[in-house]
Amino acid sequence: METPEKVIEVTGLAVGYGGRAILEDMNFEVRRGEIFGILGGSGCGKSTLLKHLIGLYRPLSGDIRIFGEALNGSGGKARRNLMRRFGVTYQGGALFGSMTLLENVMLPLEEFTALSAAERAEKAMAKLGMVGLTDFADYLPAEISGGMTKRAGLARALVLDPELLFFDEPSAGLDPITSAGLDKLILNLRDQSRAAIVMVTHELESIFSIVDRVIVLDRGTRGIIETGDPRVMRSHSGNDFVREFLNRDGMTREHYEYHGEKE
């Protein structure tokens, strides 16, 4: 089997705010059909890295290529076309408060397709069905729970059938059952659409059950300390922090859920 094409290619990347680097000299790639995890302690820059990957900020240095095209080199229109091909779900859902869930999910269709209103609604309802929110289509974001907000955000990210999906802590703040359901959903998505999925996560369960490959970031060394298959790294990593991070089953689970809820 030949290796699938590179969907994201990162070389010599340094990211940070206001000229100060938080992470430096990162190199990695993500391939089609892969579920790729970004791991690391709190505050090490996972969300920062993700925000740079989706083009919200310019890197301090280095290069990000998505579908073979430079994210920051391309001008406005090319960049927007590139952005349209990927979906993003945010840590807090980021739904538009003045619109119902259905309208939120329909928005990308309104902006980018020539579908009729009925076709848009049908397509959006299908995505809401996928995340189990059919009955809540007419609710406003303020009227649903945090976990439901996240799922609605996922439905919106999926509505244009993206080839690349980004998640920032999809299961933070969810109960274990819902969280496992979300994992299954992500896995199905990957299997059906062969999309690449990049997720920031703390959940060991997700890491071992669905994630194919991870990078582990570290605040101290300001970079990637290890790349590879988490199941192998768990027992064979030469780095103490990585082994500890991947072997904290059971006892710290509550701690991380609490941490997620806080955000």
Added chain:
Amino acid sequence: MVRNKVKDFVTGVGRGTYDEVSGAVNRIGFVGDVVSAVAEVVVSPRKLRWRDVLYYLDLCGRKSVPIVAAICFLMGAIVAFQSAFQMRKYGAELYVADLLAFSLLKELGPLMVAVIATGRAGSSFAAEIGTMKVDEEINALETMGIKPVRFLVIPKLLAMMVSLPLLTVIGDVVGILGGLTVAQVYLGMPASTYMARTIDVLVPSVFCMGVLKTVFFAICITLIGCHCGFAAGTDAQGVGRATTRAVVSGIFAVVLGDAVLTLIYMAWGY
């Protein structure tokens, strides 16, 4: 010691200048974004979110009618009363109608409406956009490939450019009614005399220029409110500060703009 002070001073000046310059560049960039979004919407009106336009017409227009009417009525009454008090000494009570009509239509009406709109609409625009920024909704728009300025600013701008002139017409009429009431009650002038005088002295162009001014005010208030929202800090106090700034800068811009427009009108001979 002294050397440190000098160094602090120089760094301070440098940083201040940098902040000012980058702030100015940022504002100019924002205006540029608005202009390009307007062009985009003019070329393909389908891209305008008409439902949002209606929402803001309701919010900034219809819902502002009671407060505009109340304030303009009182303004008209106060100005009429104050001038009547002075003019009575000279037996020139009839000219109260002239004075009120001109000051209301030229200045007070448009200015009052603009100040009310800054407090109501400008502040709510800043708060709305600032909150959206905190909740990452602005980021979500960006990554969905939708320009936040077109999505968020243009409907507000259009709604304000339509509502402020209409509110001013209402304010003008109600203000004159306020003056009329004072003239009747305090001066014992018949309503018909007062109205006849008002209609006599009023030149349509004065009325039109006053109403037209508010289109310009609408642009200032909306752009400042929205820009403050986009520039809001993402901490808890960020949105509050942005709202305050939207009102203070908004009122300042309106008054400054009014002064400039008055000079321009004068040069044109109005």
